[in-house]
Every structure is written in structure tokens, then in C-alpha cells.
Amino acid sequence: MDLLKKMIGFWFLVTAVLSLKAQPKADNRPNFIIIYTDDQRRDGLGINGNPVIQTPLLDRMAKEAVRFTNANVVFSLCSPIRAALLTGRYGSANGVLHLESALRKGEKTIAHYLKEAGYQTAVSGKWHIDQRPKAVGFDFHAFFEGNGSYYNRLIHDMGKDIKPEKHCDEYCVDRSIDFLQGAVKEDQPFFLFHCTQLPHMNDELKWDAKAETLAKYNAAGMPVAKNRKDDLSGKPDYLKQVRNRTQASAYGYPAPQAIQQHTKEYYAVISEMDDALGRLFEAIDQLGLRKNTYIIFMSDNGWMLGEHGFTSKVLPYAPSTQVPLFILGPGLTPRLKDELTLNIDIAPTILNLAGIKIPANLHGKSLVPLITGKTNKIRDSFVYEGLGNYGGARPNLTVISKQYRYIETYADESLKKIAFQELYDQARDPDEMINLVNDKPYQKKVSEFKS
DSSP, X not given: OHHHHHHHHHHHHHHHHHHHHHSOXXXXXXXXXXXXXXXXXXXXXXGGTOSSSOOHHHHHHHXXXXXXXXXXXXXXXXXXXXXXXHHTXXXXXXXOOSTTOOOOTTOOOHHHHHHHTTOEEEEEEEEOSSSOGGGGTOSEEXXXXXXXXXXXXXXXXXXEEEOOSSBHHHHHHHHHHHHHHHHTTSSSOEEEXXXXXXXXXXXXXXXXXOHHHHTTOOGGGSOOOTTTTOOOTTSOGGGGTSHHHHHHHHHTTTXXXXXXXXHHHHHHXXXXXXXXXXXXXXXXXXXXXXXGEXXXXXXXXXXXXXXXXXXXXXXXXXXXXXXXXXXXXXXXXXXXXXXOEEGGGHHHHHHHHHTXXXXXXXXXXXXXXXXXXXXSOXXXXXXXXXXXXXXXXXXXXXXXXXXXXXXXXXXSTTOOSEEEEEEEETTTOTTXXXXXXTOGGGHHHHHHHHO
């Protein structure tokens, strides 16, 4: 009997060992979280040199990250810029040049590539592309479409339509946390695309911040753009009537009091966004995800607060194209980088980090050599593709380098006839007031950019 018990015990031990060996190896591939905010200009983050705005939670994360001080987008408009980030390709290639446009048939997103590689994929928050998230590779989806009210917003949550009373960004933080809690239980890496409504205006063209948040700011202490009274004499004549200018006039621009009040409201909703994202960061830490998760924070475009007398975005000037960007994750050392980086770089960067071959048709470049310190430059310049016509903007193409910004505005969408040219030396003229395109010393530079 004792011998029989020993034999049974031995076989139990063998079975247990074999069972352990039969278990699948833990999937240690990195996770990815992209946080994509809306209309947050580069200095809409305290750590980016703004002593007035209050973004303590984002600042804390940025201090632990590789932070890019010269990040831009390839077109400043909601739908095109989201499609560009997801595909790593320009709008002229992926098909999205206007609001609510659809991706061309056959276009693949970062969600497609990661899903094919065995990743769980999720989107939570704002969605502004014609196809629904499931059609472009997202299995988990809790989203609201386009722009609208902050509260009682229609949200499509895994096939159910609901209108939660709480702020739409707060609701979608809840749902992102739900996804992360579920994801950690699976032996499978994940990709979360978390998109905020803020700081985009609501459907009444207001920044609807809470009274207690507004009380944190004093309008009289808000900054005012030095070039708010630009007469546009060195710029295309049509800009005097473009929506950026007429809407700004309706707001009371260029009067400093109007700009300061707007800036106060804009900063306030960014502070509320900071609070909401703080809960997401806290959940990431509580779930132990930091050790194997790359977090990428970026905005879809900038925003003009009176620069050149303008509001909004779209136009190819610095406050419109420049955005905050930082990346933190395993193995990355906090540092500052002033190299030209773009939203179309995010897709190839993630594929690179995930060990997936980067398709040859992607226009962006992997930032891995930059974030790991292997190189200090991946490009000398890029093209801003202003081919949408939102708000009466004329078609334009802009070459942007570290020092210069060269803009060609065209007569029509055929792009055959140049209607106006601009060249700004951003090092000497950061406010983009002095058009150098006809100055003799700069003709070689103009010819270089034209080619």
C-alpha cells in the first residue's frame, strides 16, 4: 500500500510538471497606449514652458518621458489628422482630407497590424472618421462621433447607444480603465487608442469648464499674442475673410480682453482634461502596466489664440501645426528632443517596438532611434499637406524645417498655379510676421524648397 501511494504521488508530480510545461509561454510583447487630445497647442502643457496653465498630472508623466519640443502634425484638422496617425500616411494617400471622410478601400491602420499580430485592440473617446472603429481594426469600442456637447453625449458603447450625464471624457476614461482591467487578465498584449474631446469647444463653440475650474485662473493674467494685430500684408489676401479671421472677430479679437477671457476658458478645460487623464494614469500604475507599456501622448493639432488675429487651426502657421508629444515606457530614459517629429511617425514607431515589419508605404518614420538615443535626427524637413478646404482655407503645401517655413498657396485644387508664396525664418521671426520670399538673400532657399 505504501508503495502504491508513492507511485500515485510520483505520477501526480509528473502530471503537474507536464501540465506546467504545456502552459503557453507568457506573452511579453509590449503594450501600447496612445492618448490623443483635441486642439491642444504645444504650450497647452505646463512643462512646455507655460507658467500659467495648470496641468500637474500630465507634467508629472512628461517628466518621466522622452519629450519632443518640435512635434508637428501634417494637417491641422480633426478627421485627416486622426486618419494620418492611424495609418502613418498622408491624407492624399489614405483618402481623408476633409471632415467625416472615409479611408480608402484597402487602407490599413495600426489597429489592423497589431490585431493581426495577436494584440487586443481598443478605442475609447472621440472618433471622427467615416468608418466605424470595428471596421478599421478595433475590437473594443466606446466612442462618440465628431464634436458636440460635453455632457449627455451620445456614446456608442460596444453596440449600445447611451447618453451618460457625466462628462464624455470622464465616461470614456472609465471605459478605458474597464478595458485595461480586462486586458491584464489575458495572456495577450494590447493597444489602447484613448481620444479626448477636450480641449475642443463644445457644440455651442464654448469651452464649458466648471465654475470651480475657471476660478483657478485670472483672465487678466493670461498671455496675449504679440502678433494679434497682424494686418496680413505679407500673407495671402483671402486670409482677411477666412473663417479663422471672421470667427475671431466675432469673439472680439484682437482686443486683448477677449483673447484673455478665451485663453482662461481654454486653459480651464485643459485642466479638467488633466484631472480626467490623471485617473487613467493612476489605473495604469495600479494595474502594474508601466513596466511593459509604452504610453504616447500627443494632440491632433494646435490652436490659435489670437496669433495673426486668428482663431482655430487648419492654416499652416506654427500655433496650428505644433503640438505636445512625449513617450514613456520600458527602457526609455527621460530626455528632451528638439528634432522634427510628426503624428505620422507614431504608427511606424509602434510597429518597430512591437517587432512588426514596417510596411514600405508608410510615410512616417520610426522614432525608436530617437527615443533610445541612437540618433539625433530622422529628417531635415517635412511637408504640411493643407489640401482640405475647411473654413474657406485655400489649398496649400508647406515645407517646414527647423529654421524655415515655406508656404505655397494655390489658385485651386489642381495645384497647378501658385497664387501666393511665403517664407519665414522661424529662428529670427518666431511670430511669422516677415515674409522673406522676395528677398534676394533667400532665393536659393526658396528654390530649394520649391524643388
